[in-house]
Amino acid sequence: MGHIITYPFKPIKNPKQNIHIISISERIDKGKDSVLVPHRTDFYIVHVITGGKSSHMVDFNEIAIEKGDVLFTVPGQVHAFRKEEDYDGWLVAFSRDFFYQSSQDNYFLDNANIFNNLYPITSINFKEDELNAILTLILKITAELQKTSDTFQRTILHNDLSSLLLLSERKFMQENQGKTQNSLQTHDNKLVTEFKKLVTKFFRNQTMVKYYAGELFVSERTLQKATMTVLGKSPKELINEQIILESKRLLVHELMTVKEIGYDLGFDEPSTFTKFFKKYTGISPSKFKMDIS
Template sequence: MTSIESYLFKPINNPQQQVHIITIAERLKKGGKSLEVPHRTDFYILYILSEGRAKHMIDFQEIDVKVGDVLVISPSQVHKFIKTEDYDGYLIAFPKVFLYQTVQNKLFIENAQIFNNVDLLTKFFFDAEGFQEILGIIEKMKGELSKPYDEFQAPILNNLLSNILFLLERRWTTLRSSNDLQHSKSSKDYLYVATYKKMIKEEFKEATTVKHYANKLNISERKLQKVVMDILGKSPKELIDEQVILESKRLLVHESMNVKEVAYAMGFDEPSYFTKFFRGKVGIAPTQFKLENTSSPNN
């Protein structure tokens, strides 16, 4: 068993050309078996399926992807391709900093629901008309990327990518509204929850108290408890625990670390406390979870 492979974003032709577009078929051909092994990236990936039906694994969840689906994969997530019948589409890869060329885009990527939604996964479906609009912009991006680099290319690509992201955000917002994912609560409450989850992902190893996050949000613990429970049906502490469990699973399965090392990495003073915590949340001991999920090199 090896550590989680982490892939860094590498510009292809020019340091300013910080966005890649490649077909899924071409990426699978170039990446080979390495893509069927769990890995992370330090950049975002838009997984857009245009042919066939696929499966993709993200943080121990096998996801079905069909034509018209868009899957947003974030840097922190461990994922892998699952080889099934023929399918194709596009992968758009870009680092966060590529959208930092304008203040408006920086604010967007820091606050957009597609990157900071309260759910674990961001996957949604476009109808034929909406999907063709996305594919049309991709063709324009591919055309621009095929040209020799000049000073205008980066802002043009930035604008085209931003258009896709704005369309995704509009679609996500529409679906949330139609599916009543807000549970009739205010968008401000939803923003509190989304921001809280974002903070947990960034700080959960160092900050494990609800009070810490409530203070940073400038609201009371009682208020945070209420909005999280109303929108997600869980307590704020449960979300912290879920993040600890998720990262523990990642380390147990994908890193060359034993239970004791994972316990200390997660901030537990004693491995026995970690084992008790893990068993209480997952239902089995971390040693058993590790054994059951590392039987194959592709897990």
């Protein structure tokens, strides 16, 4: 197995069209099975399943998907398609720069439940009439992308994509009404969201809860209470989970040795990294690397 490739967004016709739609079957065929192995993207993908059953690997978790499911993956996640005969659908791919036309757009990407990193793997099942509304928007976007680009196109594409994402966010909220009312819209939820963003950014150099509490202008006790209320885990557990997740991502990258990965993640000694990894996964980094290769 080679290293984890990060695929950048590539506009199809012109650099202003930083949104693209392709069928899942065509993406797998064009990729010549490259998308069947773990990879990253630097863009968002909405997977809309229109037929069959399959699974999609996201950060080493197999997610079962079937007709009516809509799965969301975000930049940086390691994921891979699975090839099944009757499995198909649409992929709506877009860059952050494309969607970011106002501060409200930026806020949506950072705080919407469908992309919220409190829920690193988000999948919603739509009933047939609801799915048809999503597919209608996909067809509108596809048709617009075939037209000659002009001063109106980006706004039209953005509006249709916004409608698709808002319908998905509404569906998520409806399916998780009790949870969203009691947790997702609270101050604790916002605090934990910001905490996890900071952890994702700084975990290599900062592993102390005190640092993150200081950055968030709260006490360690307040942060502890928030993470336990929202996720049932301590801040330290969440920091360790991020380190383990990135460890697994890098262990797929066979060009890096276990020793190099340990140093990359901030461990002073390879043995310390090995003990840490085994404590939380039950196996050594070398065994994990061998099993997944």
